[in-house]
Amino acid sequence: MKYIEEFRDNKLAKVITANIKKECQDRQYNIMEFCGGHTHAIFRYGVQNLMPDNVKYIHGPGCPVCVLPINRLDSIIDLIKQENVILCTYGDMLRVPGSDKNSLMKIKAAGFDIKMVYSAMDALKIATENPNKEVVFFGIGFETTTPPTAVLIKMAKQLKIKNLSIYCNHVLTPSAMQSILDMKVEKGETPVMIDGFLGPSHVSSIIGTTPYEFVPKKYHKPIVIAGFEPLDVMQSTLMIIRQLNEGRCEVENEYTRVVKKEGNKKAQQLVAKYLDLRGTFAWRGLGYVKNSALKIKDEYSQYDAEKKFNMTESNTDDIKGCECAAVLRGLISPPECKLYKKICTPENPMGACMVSSEGACAAHYSYGGLLE
Amino acid sequence: MSHGGGGKASSQLIEQIFFKYFANEMLCTADDQASFDIPAGRMSISTDSHVISPLIFPGGDIGSLSVHGTLNDVSMSGAKPLYMSAGFILEEGLKLSLLEKIVKSMGQASVDAGVPIITGDTKVVEKGHGDGIFINTTAIGIIPEGLDIGGDKAQIGDKIIISGSIGDHGTAIMSSRENLEFDTTIKSDSAALHHLIADMVQVVPDIHCLRDPTRGGLATTLNEFSRQSNVGIDIIEQKIPVKTSVKSACELLGLDPMYIANEGKLICLVPANKVDELLKLMQSHKLGKDSKIIGEVVAEHKKMVTMQTQLGGRRIVDYLTGDQLPRIC
Incomplete structure (x- = not known):
């Protein structure tokens, strides 16, 4: 696989490991990788055990299904049961546990119509093929999966499709980062010292690098936008360590082969046309975070499942003992x-x-x- | 429904389709059972029900798969398969032309394998109560004297051989599913491995473990060996053969070829002093030409499989839990 294998090369990995070891001073380096994609790469390729003992990765909240609060999932399960809609969802969402040990997978096994899709456009096709049924698309994810949801609204409008709506759960990365940096440590909790961030990879290809400027400016932490391949993670780790050692703190971009400073303007415009900021949104783990999510604009409310079906949010607690x-x-x-x-x-x-x-x-x- | 009623229509279906393509003396006597003499020694039996969507996929179909899958299971004991049975559950509305195509392919696979289908059964269920066609097959075979192959027989120091590239079958199936059509040249590796195995056990009778990494893939089979034999297993990612097309498809879908099903591959654990001889033999066989040594059995980390990653790091290779689900991001 051209342009992928190169970023998993073990000879280069050895060189970067040696450079990191050389660069490391006698101190701890706690680096939070924000995205689940990075977490996956770190574990999948065994990156942590190539690092010196004083370089530690702290796994951040950048996993789309992980941060969705239980009540948002419960609401859609209620809707499926009551209205007998066809729900189109990305695969990851199927096993996420809701209340009472329920999940979309279990609801599907009970005979409700839940279809795993690979693209938002699949929902359009399913809606066209099932004109007598209501089709709901489970919009979830960070800025990466938001533009396809916007395209879905655009296409549904263009093709005058009336039986399709979107359950919008798209969330925003920079506000979640800010929430982590603002986090107050509660009694009994050990405070976590984050020295620097591995910044989002695919998300940044959409939003660019400017939205992260507050991290060094306000919180004085270095952030390096890092690709999802293991060598990207390692090189970015080295860049963070260098910033810390040199007393610098800025937004640096390691993932230059994909991410531009200004991001993807066209995608940004699409999102801005169809989606609006939510005043606040609940995140699992972080609680309510201001301006951290998107909703469908009022003028397109016929495509908003929450409005179309008068969906209500239940008050459910997270699972007992779950940390x-x-x-x-x-x-x-x-x-x-x-x-x-x-x-x-x-x-x-x-x-x-x-x-x-x-x-x-x-x-x-x-x-x-x-x-x- | 009349085809399943047991009357004239049933017998027409049997004669016109099943007898035609499975033609052999024992089947065509049309008794309720087949009888045969058995040689002395140990026998091996295995049964498998085949349900797959789509019914026809690149590189095979449910018919040939139902022959290969069960023959492979029985021959992983080192057995030479002798006979097979086949049971069909057909969903009302299944096109006879499609049934004929599948049965023809199944008959061909049985002829190619040299293992006749000598008894069978057909039932028809109402529309909506099946998925076109389900096929159960059973195979019996005889184990040559002197073999003692089993998942609990791995010894520290054994080398691990895989007979070719992994992930072909599962990826081919996925590429032809209705909601995930993508253009690819990937074909299922579905094949009967008993001829290869017969050659292997003849040259190296003290093979310790043999298994086909079907559902759950290579990772699952290695974990089974490590638990059954209470040993550790170390593998090297770079030695594991994966076709570029399979790698690319997995990359795109966020899947791991280590967990994807194979239908024409085997994993073999063999004493280190026999591995070169066995590898050479396997590589000279059509179905083992891409065989590679991918790791070894170790005394450390019992019941655990670890992998030296392509990057040079180390990690655990665990059982597959649930289905692999494509990632969002």
């Missing part, structure tokens, strides 16, 4: 959760972090046994 919230904030590592591996496994996840291969717990479970 996803602490894991997502980097306060504890997955094995420190009492449920981890005992009753919470990828087959039967209690918390969302155990669902997606991008989730910190699932990555730890599948690949991290040597670290425990």
Whole structure:
């Protein structure tokens, strides 16, 4: 695979490892990789055990399904049961646990019509093929998956499709980062010191690098936009360590082959045309975060499933004993959760972090046994 | 429904389709059972029900797969398969032309394998109660004297051989599913491996473990060996053969070829002093030409499979949990 294998080359990995070892001073380097894609790469390729002992990755909340609060999932499950709609969803979402050990996978097994799709456009096709049924697309993800949802609204309008709506759960990366940096440590919690960030990869290809300027400016932490391949992660780690050692703190871009400073203007315009900021939105682990999510603009409300079906948010608590919230904030590592591996496994996840291969717990479970 | 009623229509279906393509003396006597003499020694039996969508896929179909899959299971004991049975559950509305195509392919696979289907059964269920066609096959075989192959027989120091590239079958199936059509040249590796195995056990009778990494893929089979034999297993990612087309498709979908099904590959654990001889033999065989040594059995980390990654790092290779789900981001 041209242009992929090169970024997994072990000879280059050795060179970067040597450079990191040379660069490291006698201090701790705590680096939060924001995205689940990075978490996955770190575990999948065994990056952590190539690092010196004083370089530690803290797994951030950038896993789309992990941060969706339980009540948002419960709401859509209620809708499926009541209205008998066809729900189109990305695969990751299927196993995420809702209340009462429910999940979309279980609802599907009970006979409700849930279709796993690979593209938002599949929902358009399904709506066209089922004119007598209401089709709902489960819009989820960070800035990367938002433009396709905007395109879906555009196409539905253009083709005058009336039986399609979107359950919009798209969230914004910079506000989540800010929320982590603003986090107040509660009694009994050990404060986590983040020295620098590996910045989002695919998200930044859409939004560019400017939205992260507040990280060095306001919080004085270096951030390096990093690709999802293991050498990207390693090179970016080196760049963060260098910034720290040199007393610099700025937004640097390691992923220059994809990410431009201004991002993808066309995608940004599409999103701006169809979607609006939400005043506040609940994140699993972070609680309500101001201006951290998107909703469908009022003028396109016929495509907004929440309005079309008068959906209400239930008040449900996270699963008892589940420490996803602490894991997502980097306060504890997955094995420190009492449920981890005992009753919470990828087959039967209690918390969302155990669902997606991008989730910190699932990555730890599948690949991290040597670290425990 | 009349084809499943047991009357004239049933017998027409049997004669016109099944007898035609499975033609052999034992089947065509049309008794309720087949009888045969058995040689002395140990026998091996395995049964497998085949349900797959789509029914016809690049490189095969449910018919040939139902022959290959069960023959492979029985021959992983080192057995030479002798006979097969076949049970069909047909969904009302299944086109006879499609059934004929599948049965023809199944008959051809049985002829190619040299293992006749000597007894069978057909049932028809109402529309909506099946997925076109389900096929159950059973195979029996005889294990040559002196073999002692099993998942619990791995010894520290054994070398691990895979007979060719992994992930072909599962990726071919995915590429032809309705909601995920993508252009690819990937074909299923569906094949009967008993001829290869017969040659292998003749040259190296003290093969310790043999298994075909079907559902759950290479990673799952290695984990099974490590648990059954209470040993550790170390593999080297770069040695594992994966076709570029399979790698690319997996990359695109966020899947791991280590967990994707194969239908024409085997994994073999063999004493280190026999590995070169066996590898050479396997590579000279059509179905083993891409065989590679991918790792070894170790005393450390019992019941655990670890991998030296392509990057040079180390990690665990665990069982597949649930289905592999494509990632969002």
